[in-house]
Amino acid sequence: MTTEILIKNGKAAAALLAGGIGALTMGLMTTLGESVAAIGTALNWYNPVGALSGKTTVAVIVWLIAWAVLGNQWKDKDVDFDKIAMIALVLLLLGILGTFPPFFDLFVPKA
């Protein structure tokens, strides 16, 4: 008789939540970069691409750091998966909202 060793759900939860955090960061960087001129300028890390270079790089870095930290914390644990998966999905959708022009235009100062 063999005993099957199951992987705890922490690894999946960490990947999902980190993905949500990465997407939210993309939405946040987009909204901040478009509505605050100084942030838009600061995010211009590569002239041919403009601020998009900084927005996307920050989002990817934050995503990977969040994944490394959460993955390390939860790798051998069972966590409240339903709750974390729901939070991750909400963050993912908020990330999309942050990239939606009619949304970020609400924060652009009117001339």
Added chain:
Amino acid sequence: MEVTFRESWGVLHGLIFGALFLLSFSGGIVGLYSLRPEFLTAEGLKERMARMKVWVASMAAIVWATVITGTYIVYPWYRAKPGADVTDLSAYPRSLLLSAANTAEWHKFGMEFKEHVAWIAPIAATVVAYVIAVYGPQLIKEPKIRKALMNFFVVAFTAAAIAGVLGAFITKAAPIH
């Protein structure tokens, strides 16, 4: 018949990488949905998992290739600024779109949405590929994880589809030559 160097990159970015990701989505989502004990034998599960791991990892790689070529190769040509003495804007798509009231929204809404939302697709697709690679056959006993992965996969597809459709319309209105 001629395809310029820039047009070739546009085709690689949108019609090859982007379209491949969108077309392969149905295979991935059906694979995840049908990963259920009542649908698969032990042999079937083994065969299915090996295929799914490669399929979804390839999708994640393709969508990364799509956003990287789009952002760092094609986009700079799109947003290039014309010199003060340039009157023909056909080589400057962004400026061309903004020069007329009836096309300006293709940039202000279309391109602004596309260039940002697209980057959410590779993040979400990578999460799905990673969890499938790590959990493998165990996913058949994990309906909650499967459901969460399907949600992420659908969001990845939606983000890529928005970017793809807007990209097609923008290219029609102001192509990169």
